[in-house]
Each structure stands twice: as C-alpha cells, then as structure tokens.
Amino acid sequence: MATIKDVARSAGVSVASVSRVLNKGPKVSQKTIENVLKVVKELNYSPNANARALVTQKSTTIGVVIPELVDPFFASLAHGVEQVARKKNMQLLLSTGLVSAATEMQAINLLIERRCEVMVVHSKKLSDETLIELANNVPGLVLIDRYIEAIAHRCVWLDNLEGGKIAARHLLALNHQSFACISSKHQIDDPLLRLQGFQSELQSAGADIEESLIEYGEPTLQGGEMATQKLLASGKHFSALFVYNDAMAIGAISTLEDNGFKVPSDISVLGFDDVLLSRYSRPKLSTLNYPIEEMAMQAANIGLELTAKRPTNTSDVNCKHIPRLVKRESTSFKQ
Amino acid sequence: MATIKDVARSAGVSVASVSRVLNKGPKVSQKTIENVLKVVKELNYSPNANARALVTQKSTTIGVVIPELVDPFFASLAHGVEQVARKKNMQLLLSTGLVSAATEMQAINLLIERRCEVMVVHSKKLSDETLIELANNVPGLVLIDRYIEAIAHRCVWLDNLEGGKIAARHLLALNHQSFACISSKHQIDDPLLRLQGFQSELQSAGADIEESLIEYGEPTLQGGEMATQKLLASGKHFSALFVYNDAMAIGAISTLEDNGFKVPSDISVLGFDDVLLSRYSRPKLSTLNYPIEEMAMQAANIGLELTAKRPTNTSDVNCKHIPRLVKRESTSFKQ
DNA sequence: TTGAAAGCGTTACCAT
C-alpha cells in the first residue's frame, strides 16, 4: 500500500507538501495541489489513519460498550451514538459481549487502548468505585443507563422508579383494582426499581399487589410466556398486568389469549421500553417509552463536550430522563 | 497518559524490556516481569493501539459496512461479524448510513484508512466494476448479500430467486390457486428476484398471478399496510399472499384482519427473512429464513483466510445460501 | 510556497 513518501517522490515534492494538500493546509500552490491529487489517484493512495492518530493524538473515534448488538434496545443505543459520530466525522468502535464485570472491563480497556476520544459505556456489572476511577482517567467517558452520584454529570439515565409509578397511575386511572406484575430475574437495579415504583404508587392509592401475583422470568418472549403461565396457575384473579419489558409483555399477551383471556377487555397489559416490537404486536402494546436513542445521542455529545478544549458549562444539563406513557391498544378501562 | 517510556524509566529498565513483558515475549526474567507489571499498574499504563498498529502493520480490526444499525436484519449481520472478531481478539469498526453510492464509497474508504484486516461490506449501490476494483486493492474485503461473478469466491449471498420459488411451492402445496404479492419499491435486485422466482414457479405449475395483484411499498410495517389496502381496494380475490419481508407481512396481516379477513383461514400470508419479529406476531408468521448471521460469520472468516499468510484453499467453499421455509401459523391449507 | 527534520508510541532487530 502506497505511503505518503511514495506520493511525494512520484509527484516530485516533499512529504510536507503532500500532507498539506491532503489536509487542505494553508499556502499551497494550485499547481502543487493538482499535481499531488493526480498522483494520489494514480497510486490509489489512502492515508494511514493509525499513523495520523499517533501524531495528532486524536483517533476521531467514539467507542461504545454494550452487552450485545442484536437486542434492538442496544442497537438503538449504538444508533444514537453513531448519529453524532457521523455528524462529527468520527467513527464508531464497538465493544460488546458483556456478561460479567471482567468482560465489561475488558471491553472498556480495548476502547482505551484505541484512545477513543469519547466512550459511551453501558455497564451494569462494574462497581461504582471502578467506574468512578475509570471516569477520572478517561476524560471522554460517559455512562448510560446508570446513575452514580459522584459523577452525576457524566451519567445519562432513566428514572425507573418514576416509570413504575407512571405505570401504576395509568392502570389506576383505568379503574383497575387487582394487579399482577412480571419482573425480570436479571440481577440489575432496573426491574427492582420499576416494581418498587409500581408498588409504592399502588399503595399510595390504597391498592396493593399480592406477593403471589409477582412473577419473575427471563426478559424475553419465552420468559414472558412462562411467567404468565405461572401467574395463571396461581388461580388468582387480576385485571391489569405490568410487565418488565415489551418482549415479555408480548409473550404474556400471547399466553393470556391462548388461555381464553381477551386483551385488553379481560386483562390490560402494559409493557416497558417501547421497542419496535410494540408497534407490531396485536393488540398494539401500550408501553412506557424509553428514549434510549436520544439518551445515547446526549451521552455522546456530553463526551464530546468533556473532551473539547473549551469546556462549555455542561454540569447543569439534565441527564435524568422520565419514560413517557404510550397508550396503544393493550390497556383499557376496567368496567 | 503514560507511555511505554514512562514505564521503562520508572521501572529502571529499557523500553524494549517493557515491550517484551507486555507482549509476553521470550527471555525475560521473572524479576523484570513483576517489576514492570507493578509499574504498569501504578502508572495506569495502557498501550497505544495506534502506535502498535503502525509498527506491526496490523490493526486487529474487522470493518463492517451496513446501511444502518437499527434494522434488526443488519444488526444480526453485524452481530455475526462481531462473534468472529471476538474469537480472534479483533475489534469491530462500524461504518453505516448508506443511502447512495457516494456514501457507500465513503464508508468503505474510512475502513481502508483504518487499515482493517478484513472488511465485510454490504453494498447495493456501488457498481460491479467499482467493487471488483476495490476487492483487488483490499485483500480482506468480502461482499455480503451480493453476487459478482468475477469475485465469486468473495461473495456470500442468498439465492433470492430460489427463495421466491420455495415460497411458491409452499403455497401451491397448500392448495392455493389465487395469489397476490407485495414487493418492495426499493430499487435493488432482491425484491425483483424473489418476485421473479415466485412467478416462474407458479407458471410451471400452471398457475399465475395477475398484474393487479402485485403491489409495491416501503419495506416497513406501514408499507405493508398501505400495499395491502391497495390490494384490497382492487376488489380482486386471493387466498395466498407472498410478501417481500417480515415487517411488511406483519403490516399486511394487521390490515387484513382489520378488514375482516382471518389469517390464515381466509388468507395465508408468507413473509421473508425470519427476523425476530416473525416469532412475536400473532398469528406467528410463516416465513423464509435468511441466515444472515451465519452468512456474516462466514464472510468474516473468508476475509480472515484471505489475509492469512498461509492461503488455505478457500476457493471451493460454497458461498451461496438457500433460504429455508419456516412454517408457523400464518399459512394453512386452502379448503 | 516549499522542504528538512523532529517526534508521536510502539515493536523488533542487533548488540552486548
């Protein structure tokens, strides 16, 4: 592969001149420009981004750490980051496959070695302390879907507790009195907080939810189906079901209808996340919108600010997001 | 950020020694290893991947070019590549946002500048000639979802024509006689070939499909809904509907049921792709499985072979994939 | 306007 020296030699100029025309530097004669450009084309020259990164000390790269790509939720996250990357003429380096604290750490370290200017990190396993230290060492690091007091201005997160409350209020307003809930068995804060918010709001309204009407499952279609079967097996009555996420909610609806319950006339079902899926289900899923793409864009922009020379006052931006109720067809007034 | 020199100085050894312990090179005393490792931790040293790439002439990067991340189909593609990247301890560089030949070219060029060892490219807009020339210049470049004779062994593709035929055979075997079809208005080969295969197989069986029962739309839920409305508006009867992709098929089912048609008892609907969505729909969608993830893995592996020193004989591998019928609930025997 | 040369952070070869 041709180097800048090859171009310089072939064009009969110095490497400095070639560099100048390539970077639209100042003071280059039109003649040199044309000459160099011609040779560049002839030799099929492509500048080596690694060499350039080394000398300029900037990689023009935004790193993203997510558990996996196929989950549409994380795909949206990556997409959000990608949009700001494109706008800034930067590129996306992806580090995925997170199942443990160790692999999360590894993913982050890879991005550090690449010297990404900004890093948008989705970490559920790493400890607060680890993340804080990391943030102190990496100027452009921003956390998404996680809140840590000490680095609050570098956390972009969703208020899951409030989400649970909004869910409860919606179902309450629909005149429901007997509730069930399907949560995730994954050991992260999100499901706990959602359930907690849901219960607390119920209690404020004088309602409650029986312990036996709370089920746990994998956050997938199948997990939702299985949890619903267990719920049904209990024989207990309920008219409203709040589910951890959309995939589980769709699995729940499926099982409910297979067992002769109509949604929403017999049972209202409310999901969480508002992924693409929810618009494709029948009945269309009522859910809470998780604006992950916008949040990802915000995170990336914060990272950019952080690494910028002129530090704009970014400390007062609001990084807390509240999910928004999206009323579709799976919830209705209880007669 | 600390460099290897800092570590060397602080550890009282040469940079060469530091490099050796970091790369587990031969002939280093246990004492030096421990010493260096200690300092590395103290200084929070992280090797600069750009510098390393420059001197070793390898970036340990696999590049992927796709139109966008949020489409689950392309997310699966990226996921496939990512899996082989992880296995090889390489990383994923993503270049997206393709709408025109120009942006596709740009995306590819970025990956070239980064000196990706292998590149898995999904291009629909670039000409055969351009792609062939590119392939000649970039050893590790592999095309996915596209077939070009001249570089056949570097193309991993799906036989869309055969897919259309399989669809026709399935519907025919189900005793259907009157057909409709929804295709994509996007100007790429895929929809054309699928339709062509479908029609040709129909004709071989003495059946046919009326011109007015072929509709076109955007390859989305809404596109499927609109196309179905137009189909219905024609007033013509049909008992089997073959749709360009799963999203459109789900939109079609939705519109069909809203208009009083039962799927599959009144009308059978067959999708294409077998994305996650198809398992979540009600009725569950019968469709043709597009093994994009495996194909992506194969593409990445071919790229790896191509750039390997010892050129394994890769020219005889089969890069053509045939979609597989997945019979679920949206198609049934016509009484 | 142009060129020479230093230097970015590594690795790898050659000495010792």
Place this chain on the structure above:
DNA sequence: ATGGTAACGCTTTCAA
C-alpha cells in the same frame, strides 16, 4: 536476559 535504536506513516514547526 537486557538495552540501544531504526523504522512504521504521518503532521507540524522552523528555515529557507
């Protein structure tokens, strides 16, 4: 086993 140093491909300062 260890150290010195050239080289990787580029940008940028300093002179001319």
